[in-house]
Amino acid sequence: MATIELSHINKSFGHGTSQIDVLKDINFSAQKGELSLVLGPSGSGKSTFLTIAGGIQSPTSGSVQVEDTELATLSAKQRDALRLDHIGFVLQAYSLIPYLTVAEQFQLVDRIKPTGNLSASELDTLLEQLGIADLVHKYPSELSGGQTQRVAIARALYANPDIVLADEPTAALDSDRVKVVGGLLHDLAKAQNKAIVVVTHDLRLRDFADHSYEIMDGQMHED
Amino acid sequence: MFLALKEIKHEKLRYGLIIGMILLISYLVYFLSGLAFGLAQQNTQAIDSWQINSVVLNKDANVNLNQSMITTSEAKKLTVTNKEAYIGQAPVVVNATDRKKDSAQFIGLETNQFIAKDLVLTSGHTVKAANQVVADDQLKQDGYKLGDQVKLNSLKQKFEIVGFTHNAKMSVAPVVYGEMATWRTLKNLPTSFKAGALVSKTAKYTTDAAGLQTYTVAAFINKLPGYSAQNTTFTFMIVFLMLIALIVIAVFLYILTIQKVQNYAVLRAQGVPAKVLVRTTLSQALILVLSGLVLGALLTWITALAIPTAVPMSFNLPILAGVTVGIIITGLIGALIPVRVIANVDPMTVIGG
Numbered sequence: 001m002a003t004i005e006l007s008h009i010n011k012s013f014g015h016g017t018s019q020i021d022v023l024k025d026i027n028f029s030a031q032k033g034e035l036s037l038v039l040g041p042s043g044s045g046k047s048t049f050l051t052i053a054g055g056i057q058s059p060t061s062g063s064v065q066v067e068d069t070e071l072a073t074l075s076a077k078q079r080d081a082l083r084l085d086h087i088g089f090v091l092q093a094y095s096l097i098p099y100l101t102v103a104e105q106f107q108l109v110d111r112i113k114p115t116g117n118l119s120a121s122e123l124d125t126l127l128e129q130l131g132i133a134d135l136v137h138k139y140p141s142e143l144s145g146g147q148t149q150r151v152a153i154a155r156a157l158y159a160n161p162d163i164v165l166a167d168e169p170t171a172a173l174d175s176d177r178v179k180v181v182g183g184l185l186h187d188l189a190k191a192q193n194k195a196i197v198v199v200t201h202d203l204r205l206r207d208f209a210d211h212s213y214e215i216m217d218g219q220m221h222e223d
Numbered sequence: 224m225f226l227a228l229k230e231i232k233h234e235k236l237r238y239g240l241i242i243g244m245i246l247l248i249s250y251l252v253y254f255l256s257g258l259a260f261g262l263a264q265q266n267t268q269a270i271d272s273w274q275i276n277s278v279v280l281n282k283d284a285n286v287n288l289n290q291s292m293i294t295t296s297e298a299k300k301l302t303v304t305n306k307e308a309y310i311g312q313a314p315v316v317v318n319a320t321d322r323k324k325d326s327a328q329f330i331g332l333e334t335n336q337f338i339a340k341d342l343v344l345t346s347g348h349t350v351k352a353a354n355q356v357v358a359d360d361q362l363k364q365d366g367y368k369l370g371d372q373v374k375l376n377s378l379k380q381k382f383e384i385v386g387f388t389h390n391a392k393m394s395v396a397p398v399v400y401g402e403m404a405t406w407r408t409l410k411n412l413p414t415s416f417k418a419g420a421l422v423s424k425t426a427k428y429t430t431d432a433a434g435l436q437t438y439t440v441a442a443f444i445n446k447l448p449g450y451s452a453q454n455t456t457f458t459f460m461i462v463f464l465m466l467i468a469l470i471v472i473a474v475f476l477y478i479l480t481i482q483k484v485q486n487y488a489v490l491r492a493q494g495v496p497a498k499v500l501v502r503t504t505l506s507q508a509l510i511l512v513l514s515g516l517v518l519g520a521l522l523t524w525i526t527a528l529a530i531p532t533a534v535p536m537s538f539n540l541p542i543l544a545g546v547t548v549g550i551i552i553t554g555l556i557g558a559l560i561p562v563r564v565i566a567n568v569d570p571m572t573v574i575g576g
Binding site for chain 1: 225226229230232233234486489490491492493494495496497499570571573574
């Protein structure tokens with residue numbers, strides 16, 4: 001059984017003549033141990049796909065299953081709990097709390113989810129891998145765009161989720177950092193048996209993916 | 224609490240300004256409460272010191288001691304024990320050679336009744352003759368001394384100050400105690416008038432005298448000239464200040480919350496329950512309000528130490544506690560408006576493209 005499975009997903013906004021079909025009969029599955037890449041230009045429906053996969057919004061029709069749980073059967077609170085315990089989000093912007101230092105971003109995760117997070121040594125290793133070990137006492141305003149994004153990735157991974165959903169995680173990174181992040185996400189999928197789904201228009205990540213999909217005009221095709 | 228404290232620590236100027244606003248509002252509320260209580264006390268200090276529970280007045284006097292008179296025939300129908308005392312009030316101007324004129328309230332007493340006997344003096348002795356008076360300490364502060372021969376209004380007769388007593392004020396004027404005969408003289412009344420009123424320590428003192436009526440001491444105090452209007456004015460000012468506090472806290476927290484919606488949306492996307500964010504906002508409001516209150520109380524205390532004694536400022540712990548709880552509650556009510564915004568934060572807003 002797939003860790004995350006979307007079947008016949010349709011998502012429409014508006015009604016009647018103003019109705020826009022953002023996603024059309026999407027079928028997608030991601031397994032643990034795999035990095036799946038969903039490519040597509042801006043406005044293609046990538047983010048809508050990601051939010052539906054993460055249980056942030058519901059599809060107009062179709063089924064979403066995460067760890068064998070049908071999301072439609074869960075209440076809003078249960079979906080919150082599922083995201084907190086099983087899904088790590090890496091977001092494109094506004095991803096860090098501006099008044100917390102890098103170290104405190106991880107402390108916040110500990111306070112909200114006290115168990116199941118990475119150990120101190122595992123966090124140190126992660127920060128070393130991402131090249132941000134020396135930034136722990138800095139505030140987000142003191143970080144570059146690339147550093148901010150790497151801290152956001154570390155924070156999502158710190159909660160040790162089974163599934164990582166990343167929205168343009170390399171948008172602000174140079175090619176060298178893209179390789180580091182792409183390699184890290186790939187290794188993480190393999191070594192820690194996580195299902196990682198990245199939506200992006202960054203073709204540089206293609207080399208690290210086990211599966212690549214493309215969303216175009218609301219329809220998904222595997223490359 | 225973690226997020227609340229970290230944000231306040233990081234945004235010192237922003238939150239310092241909010242605490243400053245709450246400080247100023249709470250300072251004003253404490254200050255006005257102190258003035259209101261101080262003035263109320265100066266209206267009733269003397270009455271409070273008598274420890275009475277009911278007052279018998281002429282029923283046509285509109286519960287006004289100064290307008291009330293009890294005739295000797297009415298007095299015969301009154302039961303007078305060691306818990307009752309006759310009093311008579313007359314506004315006077317106290318004057319003596321080389322002394323400033325002081326407006327005062329003359330209270331005529333029967334020297335053998337409890338008010339005269341229980342009077343606590345700070346110096347001198349009680350009234351023992353018709354030409355003697357005991358005055359409130361304010362006259363001492365104004366330069367009067369024991370042994371001074373004072374004139375009351377335009378009476379030719381002079382009265383000797385034989386004692387001073389503390390906290391004896393009525394209608395925001397110092398009280399001058401003397402004999403009932405002096406009261407009759409001041410009022411230009413014949414001896415057929417016994418007194419202005421009979422006060423009793425008994426809560427349910429009753430009388431059959433047709434022209435008289437018994438009032439509770441609370442009703443009597445409430446009818447003191449200006450007392451009710453003055454207290455209502457202060458109460459309105461304090462209530463409006465609390466409403467302003469509510470609006471200020473609500474507006475500030477609302478603006479701050481709107482600025483943080485993106486951050487909260489990220490946390491919501493990550494599965495952080497809305498109740499955690501609501502708790503953060505409420506605890507932040509509580510920290511801000513408590514900090515403002517503590518600093519406001521401190522500033523009020525310093526002001527109270529520095530303020531001239533002529534300013535009738537006085538503090539009462541239950542009133543201060545009530546005001547403090549009132550501001551905390553209004554602060555938390557103010558915080559409920561941004562709480563609605565937080566409860567409806569949409570994580571979709573931070574996932575774009």
